[in-house]
Amino acid sequence: MNYYIISFFITALISLLIAIFVLSRNPKSKLNITFSLFAFSVFVWSFFYLFFAxxxxNLQALFWDRCLMAGAIIIPAAFMHFIxxxxxxxxxxxxxxxxNYLICLSFLAILPTQLFIxxxxxxxxxxxxxxxxxxxxxxxAWFALNTIIAHLLMIRYLRASQSEKKNQIKYIFAGTLIGFIGGSTNFFMWYQIPIPPIGSPLVAMYVITIAYAITKHELMDIKLAITRTAAYGIVGLLLAGxxxxLNSLAMPISLAMTANGGLALFxxxxxxxxxxxxxTPLEEKWITGWYDKxxxxxxxxxRLIPVMEKEDVFSIIAEELKSTIRISRIDVETENLExxxxxxxxxxxxxxxxxxxxSGPEGKIILGPKTSxxxxxxxxxxxxxxxxxxAVAIFDRIRPYETIKKEFEANEKKLYETEKQLERSARLASLGTLTAGVAHEIRNPMSVLRSKAQKLENKLEDKAFLKEYAALSIKHIDRILNIIKGMLDQSKSxxxxxxxxxxxxxxxxSLAYFAITKINVVKNFSDCPQIQGDPIRLSQVFINLxxxxxxxxxEGGTLTISTAPENGEIIIKVADTGKGIAAENLEKIFNPFFTTWNEGVGLGLSTTHRIIADYKGRIEVKSQEDKGTTFTIYLPVKK
Known part of the structure; x- marks a missing residue:
């Protein structure tokens, strides 16, 4: 008998708690109301079964049996309605x-009579x-018919449906099937079949299974109610304990009152x-993917407060959602937003x-299935x-920054392309200026070769002359070829x-390109380490200077070029004793198109400045009118 008493008590307790929880979560939901009615009818049946046992x-047994059968009469109608x-x-x-409810009320009406029991x-x-x-x-017969029809409807739904509700129905179907099979053992002895109601505890399986469906597949979203009740229950037990x-200890009344007051305050x-x-740990451990919204x-x-980049907004949101809700996969799309x-x-x-x-769509975050x-x-x-x-507020905050950034990057790209074109233009302009000097350099060896060639016809037998002529020809032809090669290198991108x-x-x-006649060139070269770079671009720097x-x-003067290593840099100085640069022009000389020469285009020094900057170096200028100018270049040595 103790077996039946314990099983009916557990079934009654679980059914009542679940009924209250579900109804409290959403008292206006038809789903919650019908399920709570079903669970409450099971509570009535199992609770009064306890008193019946x-x-x-005989009189008490008859009274309690009619009470428990009231719950049993409501069960099929409420269950069918819920399904x-x-x-x-x-x-x-x-x-x-x-x-169904009309039939239910009819049976309830005759329940107190001998027509039913x-x-x-x-x-x-x-x-x-x-x-x-x-x-x-x-x-x-009505009870059995409702049970069969309800399960057939669930089977048909499981076969036809592809919705997420399918998993919920699977658990409801399994739980109620087990519960009704267990509950059916109560009917055998009504028909003189010697099978006791040993399956009654299985009735509790429906509540346990549906509770699992609730927590696992979001049947009615009462997870927080369950965890909070468990937490309150544990605290209540600790408080009562x-x-x-405290009161099991022997102590004077005054001390007991003080101790109880202190414990109450605690x-x-x-x-x-x-x-x-x-x-919190109950929710985190028991409910996979639980989170505090x-x-x-x-x-x-x-995390979004300091963000100024659109990509970072998507990244932070996706990262937080994936780690907190436990999402298997997250994709971010910021293109094709039509x-x-x-x-x-x-x-x-x-x-x-x-x-x-x-201003419009910025992108979308696509969440895959939860890991649970x-x-x-x-x-x-x-x-x-x-x-x-x-996110709207965040994007509105960073949009001006994004706009400025895009415009800056676009302008920077245009500026870079312009500077590259300027560099090429400067190179071509330099070539135009160099042409006269180069023509002179080519004319001299060609004149020598022509003079020797004129004498060649009369000295074909003179081996010493022929040998001298051959050596001289090779020397001057190599010089001409080097000059031509340098010009071609300067003209190409x-x-x-x-x-x-x-x-x-x-x-x-670089000096070899120039026909220097009236100027005294002084070279003070120190032993310098090699640097990594493009010789064509760097030679353009020296040619320009x-x-x-x-x-x-x-009218002539002195050109002094010196090099020296110092503190991880090579310092190159190009100094002249010319007319110098006016003080008001010193800050402008590196600007594109600024020139004081009538025939100049103003690109040489701006290109020089750009090339030196590309090598993480710097260029400085000092000048005094009528005394001369000194350009100082600092080039870092990469180890």
């Missing part, structure tokens, strides 16, 4: 639902067992805090969160909509060629 007389609501077919079968008799070892009346049999332990302070400490939103907000979504869109186990600013395989519920969608609203460069050698080669120095000394 403890009856001391039809959950399958969203209650409107279609509204007439059937009304008929004739009396109580001992049977198969039980002191008290009900003797069915004539109308009990139609009730049993502490007072019981619990007034600690109860709520302890409940939160217990509740407000905490998550606050965390996202705090087919954007106006709101959070849910598709099976995926969710699309479109993010936008006041739970479906996204209304709570999740509410969170995602809150994030959308939050080059891909950056990086190789070790000896600065002293490069300056010597040497050319400017020569122009500044039309």
């Amino acid at each position: 403890l009856s001391a007389t 039809l609501v959950h399958l969203e077919q209650d409107t279609k079968y509204k007439g059937f639902i009304y008929l 004739k009396g109580i008799t001992p049977l198969f070892g039980f002191r008290y067992w009900p003797d069915p009346g004539v109308l009990f049999h139609p009730y049993f 502490s007072f019981a332990a 619990w007034a302070w600690a109860a709520h805090r302890l409940r939160e400490i217990i509740q 407000n905490k998550l939103l606050n965390r996202i907000t705090q 087919s954007g979504y106006a709101d959070v869109a849910k598709n099976k186990n995926n969710v699309v969160i479109p993010l936008s600013s006041s 395989e739970d479906a996204y519920n209304d709570r999740d969608l509410t969170l995602f909509r809150s994030i959308r609203l939050q 080059h891909e950056a060629e990086t190789k070790p460069i000896n600065i002293n050698t490069l300056i010597e080669e 040497i050319q400017n120095a020569i122009r500044a000394m039309p």
